[in-house]
Amino acid sequence: MKLQRSDITAFLALAVSLGALFVSIIEAQIMREQQGIMQVQQKAAVYPYLTQQLNYSLVGDLGFTNSIENKGVGPAKIKNTTFYFNDQPVSGYLEVQQGLQALFPAEANLQVSFSDPTNYFISPKETIQVLSLRFQAFEGAAALITSLNFKIEFCYCSIFDDCWFSTEQEDGNRAVCE
Numbered sequence: 341m342k343l344q345r346s347d348i349t350a351f352l353a354l355a356v357s358l359g360a361l362f363v364s365i366i367e368a369q370i371m372r373e374q375q376g377i378m379q380v381q382q383k384a385a386v387y388p389y390l391t392q393q394l395n396y397s398l399v400g401d402l403g404f405t406n407s408i409e410n411k412g413v414g415p416a417k418i419k420n421t422t423f424y425f426n427d428q429p430v431s432g433y434l435e436v437q438q439g440l441q442a443l444f445p446a447e448a449n450l451q452v453s454f455s456d457p458t459n460y461f462i463s464p465k466e467t468i469q470v471l472s473l474r475f476q477a478f479e480g481a482a483a484l485i486t487s488l489n490f491k492i493e494f495c496y497c498s499i500f501d502d503c504w505f506s507t508e509q510e511d512g513n514r515a516v517c518e
Contacts, residue, residue: 386414448475
């Protein structure tokens, strides 16, 4: 069997076509990887990072504040919160206020400000105050205020519905929540 010029041309066309097919398959894989990288970059561009801050004021105007700050680059929605006062879960403002009034003497003139950040959207670099106490000096005030154990555990989400769980003690690793 002798190959004719048309047979050779057909085999060359087939070889070129198979080569083009393999190149397009490799290109499609590369494009899929690039798309995944772009999605990760898009999420990272709006990644929130919420932290808690405790501030004590033991000079001048005595007080205590617990606040949440968004140190990330994107907004966050605080999905749900759990409050603990002296290691006991509390349901809201009334329980917190009753617990604090039981600890502070009447002459302290205690002023309590409390807000539940559930369903709150917090912008980047924004700080929201959850608990604020102001009071007048009394004997043992410094020991009492530093012994207060108020903490918040909360779940917050990015605009892409990636969610994390945050507690008072941060170790750099955040658990995923729903």
